[in-house]
Amino acid sequence: MVVLVSLPPHASASVIGVTGSDLGRSGLRLSVRKRGQGKSAAIPKKPPSGESLPMQHSSIHWFRKGLRLHDNPALLAAVRGCRCLHPLFILDPSDTRPGANARRFLLDSLRDLDGNLRTMGSRLTFEVDTEPSARRRDAAVAELAARHGVEVVQEVSHTLYDTQRVLALNDGKAPLTYKHLQKLLVSLGAPEKPAPALTQEHLQSCCTPCQLSHDTNYDVPTLEELGQDPNEVGPHLYPGGETAALARLDALMEKTTWVCSFKKPETEPTSLSPSTTVLSPHLKFGCLSVRTFWWRLDEVYQGREHSQPPVSLHGQLLWREFFYTAGAAIPNFDRMVGNPICLQVNWDHNPQHLHAWREGRTGFPFIDAIMAQLRAEGWIHHLARHAVACFLTRGDLWISWEEGLKVFEELLLDADWSLNAGNWLWLSGSAFFHRYFHVYSPVAFGKKTDPDGAYIRKYLPVLKDFPAEFIYEPWRAPRAAQERAGCLVGTHYPQPIVEHRAARDRNLGRMKAARAQRGTKREPPADASVDKSQRKKPKAEQH
Numbered sequence: 290m291v292v293l294v295s296l297p298p299h300a301s302a303s304v305i306g307v308t309g310s311d312l313g314r315s316g317l318r319l320s321v322r323k324r325g326q327g328k329s330a331a332i333p334k335k336p337p338s339g340e341s342l343p344m345q346h347s348s349i350h351w352f353r354k355g356l357r358l359h360d361n362p363a364l365l366a367a368v369r370g371c372r373c374l375h376p377l378f379i380l381d382p383s384d385t386r387p388g389a390n391a392r393r394f395l396l397d398s399l400r401d402l403d404g405n406l407r408t409m410g411s412r413l414t415f416e417v418d419t420e421p422s423a424r425r426r427d428a429a430v431a432e433l434a435a436r437h438g439v440e441v442v443q444e445v446s447h448t449l450y451d452t453q454r455v456l457a458l459n460d461g462k463a464p465l466t467y468k469h470l471q472k473l474l475v476s477l478g479a480p481e482k483p484a485p486a487l488t489q490e491h492l493q494s495c496c497t498p499c500q501l502s503h504d505t506n507y508d509v510p511t512l513e514e515l516g517q518d519p520n521e522v523g524p525h526l527y528p529g530g531e532t533a534a535l536a537r538l539d540a541l542m543e544k545t546t547w548v549c550s551f552k553k554p555e556t557e558p559t560s561l562s563p564s565t566t567v568l569s570p571h572l573k574f575g576c577l578s579v580r581t582f583w584w585r586l587d588e589v590y591q592g593r594e595h596s597q598p599p600v601s602l603h604g605q606l607l608w609r610e611f612f613y614t615a616g617a618a619i620p621n622f623d624r625m626v627g628n629p630i631c632l633q634v635n636w637d638h639n640p641q642h643l644h645a646w647r648e649g650r651t652g653f654p655f656i657d658a659i660m661a662q663l664r665a666e667g668w669i670h671h672l673a674r675h676a677v678a679c680f681l682t683r684g685d686l687w688i689s690w691e692e693g694l695k696v697f698e699e700l701l702l703d704a705d706w707s708l709n710a711g712n713w714l715w716l717s718g719s720a721f722f723h724r725y726f727h728v729y730s731p732v733a734f735g736k737k738t739d740p741d742g743a744y745i746r747k748y749l750p751v752l753k754d755f756p757a758e759f760i761y762e763p764w765r766a767p768r769a770a771q772e773r774a775g776c777l778v779g780t781h782y783p784q785p786i787v788e789h790r791a792a793r794d795r796n797l798g799r800m801k802a803a804r805a806q807r808g809t810k811r812e813p814p815a816d817a818s819v820d821k822s823q824r825k826k827p828k829a830e831q832h
């Protein structure tokens with residue numbers, strides 16, 4: 290049994306502040322998994338395989354992401370030669386960004402982890418983290434630990450590669466294109482294989498102390514205890530936790546033809562059940578190891594023809610790697626000001642339009658249905674994210690991508706600092722993506738894969754009886770048709786908040802001006818300014 294360590298909210302200032310000196314005195318080892326960058330003091334080398342450290346230390350394994358027993362090398366390092374293991378999770382109640390659905394996913398994951406640890410006579414520890422940035426936190430923790438003679442072990446397992454090594458190959462700079470990243474990775478070879486999963490055997494000679502009052506004081510909290518209204522959660526479509534993650538992965542890997550022929554641009558944003566894996570929340574929280582996912586795909590690919598990056602499933606994991614690497618090296622990656630790769634744009638301040646977008650009340654059913662799905666289910670397809678992100682920013686509303694990022698942070702189960710910022714930079718035409726004149730039409734884009742509007746009918750039931758002819762543009766329907774559908778535009782469903790073509794044309798001009806100010810070369814020809822979805826054969830978006 291292991292002690293479930295938790296600080297009450299008022300003691301949240303710093304876990305080390307509470308335990309540091311005790312750790313030092315008793316020779317404890319603090320085992321944390323390394324994130325992105327910020328390699329700090331006292332990173333000992335692993336003992337040669339098979340050799341164990343003397344059995345005189347205790348370990349704290351600090352779970353943050355990586356909420357799993359499989360491929361968790363830092364956790365293995367914690368139990369190696371350890372006398373006493375204290376698994377710890379620090380919950381930060383002051384972080385009000387995640388909404389109810391995301392909180393529920395986290396609690397699912399913690400409960401699952403706790404359950405899995407308990408089957409080994411061990412338990413998850415749980416606590417409060419108030420630090421704003423993981424890197425600063427880790428550097429401070431490592432420094433404090435070093436001062437108290439506590440050894441810190443950091444292991445890479447949240448990314449396929451050690452981002453610091455990738456950056457070092459590129460003179461410390463982030464590769465700014467996918468191809469460039471691929472080139473760098475060639476010299477590193479295939480990603481490391483996953484570490485063996487933690488088993489009871491690892492814990493045989495290791496005590497996991499637990500006080501009697503443990504459950505009362507330190508059990509995984511409920512949504513209410515986190516200040517969330519349980520009535521706010523949507524359908525429980527994607528339960529959190531390593532068990533659910535591995536089951537989902539297993540089921541997907543059975544579908545060998547689907548896996549081998551997976552081409553991201555051919556998957557559909559309007560599909561009524563997900564057309565991609567929905568492993569993103571599990572990857573974000575680390576309930577699933579990205580290396581495990583990579584090598585399971587590799588097994589399926591063996592001896593079969595299969596799609597290739599950037600559109601394949603391996604390719605999707607490389608996109609993840611791409612944005613993690615960028616986020617690790619580019620200052621102020623999640624904001625415009627002070628971000629050296631970000632186009633400086635004079636975005637509009639329009640709280641009404643932002644509110645309408647956020648609440649799915651723009652009057653464009655495709656956009657509103659996507660936002661309704663996001664709010665209810667916490668996950669939307671990648672191209673649906675494209676559509677709403679483009680609409681909010683350079684396409685229609687000319688509102689800063691940082692506002693969109695915040696809404697996604699609250700509503701997505703998979704909200705991930707690097708991936709969210711990187712993709713918003715991309716979609717808003719602020720970085721990475723330069724064909725800003727490719728604008729998604731909020732009308733034509735959804736129609737391509739769902740001409741009858743089944744997706745809209747599902748997520749916007751107010752429009753469910755609208756004729757297909759008008760489902761994407763209900764404001765064009767004659768009054769009689771609106772009456773027959775039981776939905777009057779302007780009364781039961783909003784009028785469009787902008788005129789798309791006019792907004793798009795105005796924004797293209799503003800985008801061009803912003804880029805000219807930066808001195809961007811190779812401006813596109815003037816006639817390139819057409820809706821991407823209206824082009825005869827739109828070039829598949831590779832990203």
Ligand code: FAD
Pocket residue numbers: 553565566567568569570572573602605606608609610612669670671672674675678697701703704705706708709710712713716832
């Ligand atoms: P799959 O297609 O099955 O891909 C497998 C995995 O590859 C994903 O789970 C994800 O980890 C990774 N991946 C796929 N596409 C991308 C991508 N474009 N960039 C980086 N990694 C990718 N993804 C997040 O996980 N968290 C976010 O906060 C996030 N914010 C986004 C914001 C915007 C504006 C956009 C356009 C995209 C965002 N994405 C984000 C990327 C992408 O949409 C999701 O990763 C993907 O839709 C998740 O669904 P899936 O697991 O079924 O993906």
